[in-house]
Amino acid sequence: MQKFTYCVPTEIIFGKDTERECGKMVKRHGGKKVLIVYGGGSVRHSGLLERVEHSLEEEGISYVECGGVTPNPRLSFAEMGVKKGIEEGVDFILAVGGGSTIDAAKAIAHGTANPGVSLWDIWTKKESLTKTLKVGAVLTISAAGSETSDSAVLTNEATGKKLGLGTELNRPVFAIMNPELTYTLPKYQIGCGIADIMMHTLERYFIPDQKNRMTDEIAEGLLRTVIDSGRMAMKRSDDYDAMSELMWCGSLSHNNLTGLGREKDFSVHKLGHALSARFDCAHGATLASVWGAWAWYVWERDIARFAHYAKQVWGIERDEISAAKEGIERTIAYFEEIGMPTSISGLGIGVLEDETLKELALDATMNDTVRLSLIRPLSAEDVLEIFRKANY
Amino acid sequence: MQKFTYCVPTEIIFGKDTERECGKMVKRHGGKKVLIVYGGGSVRHSGLLERVEHSLEEEGISYVECGGVTPNPRLSFAEMGVKKGIEEGVDFILAVGGGSTIDAAKAIAHGTANPGVSLWDIWTKKESLTKTLKVGAVLTISAAGSETSDSAVLTNEATGKKLGLGTELNRPVFAIMNPELTYTLPKYQIGCGIADIMMHTLERYFIPDQKNRMTDEIAEGLLRTVIDSGRMAMKRSDDYDAMSELMWCGSLSHNNLTGLGREKDFSVHKLGHALSARFDCAHGATLASVWGAWAWYVWERDIARFAHYAKQVWGIERDEISAAKEGIERTIAYFEEIGMPTSISGLGIGVLEDETLKELALDATMNDTVRLSLIRPLSAEDVLEIFRKANY
Incomplete structure (x- = not known):
């Protein structure tokens, strides 16, 4: 710690x-x-x-x-x-x-x-x-x-x-x-909220150096709670228990409790911010649209961590590599289940020109002056690759 | 909630x-x-x-x-x-x-x-x-x-x-x-601390009305962390990771985070306070000494809760009644493992006279004016029974 x-x-x-x-x-x-x-x-x-x-x-x-x-x-x-x-x-x-x-x-x-x-x-x-x-x-x-x-x-x-x-x-x-x-929120906004809450936790979770047991336990428990409550909320947005859990988890996910004792990494947020600044899309939706591409780009640098996530959050008990992959797949599938986009076109902005992706990559990395992601440091070139992967 | x-x-x-x-x-x-x-x-x-x-x-x-x-x-x-x-x-x-x-x-x-x-x-x-x-x-x-x-x-x-x-x-x-x-603490004091941290969480956990998923997740994650870190700490009190987790859990266990959205129940603390006020025993040890007797006295009023505890904290998957019982047994065994007393004589004060137990029961219930435990409201007579169960 x-x-x-x-x-x-x-x-x-x-x-x-x-x-x-x-x-x-x-x-x-x-x-x-x-x-x-x-x-x-x-x-x-x-x-x-x-x-x-x-x-x-x-x-x-x-x-x-x-x-x-x-x-x-x-x-x-x-x-x-x-x-x-x-x-x-x-x-x-x-x-x-x-x-x-x-x-x-x-x-x-x-x-x-x-x-x-x-x-x-x-x-x-x-x-x-x-x-x-x-x-x-x-x-x-x-x-x-x-x-x-x-x-x-x-x-x-x-x-x-x-x-x-x-x-x-x-x-x-x-x-x-x-x-x-929050009962009267449209389903899409509830979905965006769920994606945002999850991402505040995931961005603090996929960080090298994992000796933070209690912090991990809180993050994993929060993700399980949001995933289950999110499903209930998508069925009935006037389910008091579900909406309570989402509301409380929203606060806990972003007040640093889920990241104490390690560095903070908001790389997917940087990608999402670049998209929403240019296209004025909903914040949570932009995060969901690129998370999968980000995860597939970095996961091999810390397979153990992705496997641990798969086990603790999704209950997947398999060999490390298969578990890590399945954890990513399940996360993407969950975003789809709650109506979130899992690609750039899903944001309703079509498939983008490669020139636009290059500009977005520069926006996300402050003109290639900062590196994103501690698991696998990402230059503007890496971010461009991620945007390309998500660009369908 | x-x-x-x-x-x-x-x-x-x-x-x-x-x-x-x-x-x-x-x-x-x-x-x-x-x-x-x-x-x-x-x-x-x-x-x-x-x-x-x-x-x-x-x-x-x-x-x-x-x-x-x-x-x-x-x-x-x-x-x-x-x-x-x-x-x-x-x-x-x-x-x-x-x-x-x-x-x-x-x-x-x-x-x-x-x-x-x-x-x-x-x-x-x-x-x-x-x-x-x-x-x-x-x-x-x-x-x-x-x-x-x-x-x-x-x-x-x-x-x-x-x-x-x-x-x-x-x-x-x-x-x-x-x-x-905390490296130089005697093992007994570390054990007392572990018991106290666990009890701050358990006293907030065994409460009727359980619709507090995130609060439960934090409590269960905290208990798992303390149980594992406690074992490591009893082996090597200069294990930085173990001692870090215990220290952080100690704070989280008693700042109300583990009990949000439900009532608070500090009945075992009341029993422990009665003992330590009279015999000047270590606080954590008094809690461990009576917890088992308390649990066996109340568990049948909320078997589902005790079974849930057994599953989430101890990984016990059995029929509800067996799981509930095994969860209590495992908790008591853990207290023994970390050198904590699980009976009154284990406090080093011998087996007490029944008259003394009666006085302790009155102390714990403010002369039978308050009821302890929300799961099963306890009068002075009930508390006396618990003390008797623990009096060996």
Whole structure:
């Protein structure tokens, strides 16, 4: 086990009707004027926004709305939110939505707390970030884990770059998690969430140096839980138990608990980000579309690990090589089962030109300046091969 | 899954040499004058105390020592610490030791922050606790989980009562966890730690209403990890990997992660506390000594749960009744394997008089005013039967 530090200060309020505790939580954290960040109209139509606002009113907390976050949230939206936050003098940012909304809220919090500083300079670390506003989250999609994570992703639509920022200042102070709020999600979004949760765990799992028994146990248990609950959720999205497990696993999968004691590897995310920045596809779907190609490209460098995964997660007991292969096949088959694409064309963007793949490979590797994957370090050329494998 | 709230703000600094970061951590949390709480001379002889003090000096932090915590820490010791803390004007309490030391530090923090208030009144909730001093911990024993938990236990030697206090104000602000510090522990203490870690998990596991898949997965994975690592540790206490797993599991087992979404049941702890308050036995040993008798007394009320435990933790696949029984037998055999007592006489206090057992049963049930065990509610009469079963 390597050295690690770990701290998840986010207060989790989990269960039915918990959105009604929103006002109390904001008050406890000293919020007096809140910017409510949300996406499309669904939180309004469902009545959730009204319940949240009523809860704030009950505690005498004032608020302004800031709706319109899109999937793959844009820098320009965040900048608009910052402008509004500063103008209105808010002291607390409340996200009501999924990962995109929470990520946008984190960005707005950083910008609002640092007026006059370019948000993209903060995001690209040209400007160091030392303070932010407090962020709370009312979660409506089980997927990104942003509600307790130290990360956020923003897309600069001027350059087409999608970039993550990791900092302890990204941790929300509270996360309200009511699984019932996810009942009305379309199946495709539930599938994207499942793929994202699994990938947050898999990306931390396929790492050299495996002497982390408890971390492995948590990761494997989480994958088994998500796989089974995901099947139940695809049948009935109002299955409270299934939706509860997905929601809780979504948080656990991305707050670092599943990767403690070893390095972090988000190579498949880099490939997915390149795709979704350019084609604006759903994040989880992009991950599922390339994972298989990635796995087939790297697995022979750590057959034992892939075999261990196959045994622990899929119950496959065979010789190492066969088990490793079957584990990959079963994972891909599962993505298909939950309606996720397992190739690039499955994203609805057709089969891509080789020139486009080359550009995507450069995007994913920051112009071939970084190597992805610790199991088998990948240059832009390797990433291109993976994209080609997935390009059908 | 029931409603739950969960927050573990304790910052964990895990790995070799991490005690050298002590000064930086105290400074970050605003500590200027520290009361260092510790037990016997071992932390001095090992050089640990010197390293901790050097680390404080490097950051210009002053300190006073407060040594002499005993196992099953006493109210009188804590009161002495409070007196010293107030006289010296300390603003931070640093525990260097195991669970008893950390529990004593928590009590001293509460008392020092509330001068003039009786510490036992705080402990028995006659006085409400609204503020405390910050506590940090340098952990030297993997067992109690006090380094991240919201609980602490104190014994009032005047009345012979051993009582736990649960409050969010009990969470240390940081926990420094260097597994190497546990290399020199006697085998018996390592065994007591293993029993305690397992019991923190088992007490949260044998609860009615089991719809908590992820919570179960974490609990079962933790038990498997502790069982295997415990065997390795009993062979070689300088096995870094084994001691790392025990240390990390010790924290995870008692910060509530293994019990989220269901009620908590600490009935075996109540029996153990009654024994250790009266006979001053090691906490972990008292738990192991009565667990088997408890399990045989309650198991038929939830055979499916005991069978599930047997399958997941011990790999036993048989008919439900046989599996449930074998799971209990294997657990008891494991306690024996790691040198833990599995009967009252194994605690070195002989076989007890029935009158004594009756008194212990009343102690454990607060004079028959509370029922223990959710699986099968236990009155003082039931607890007496369990003590009788264990009394050989």
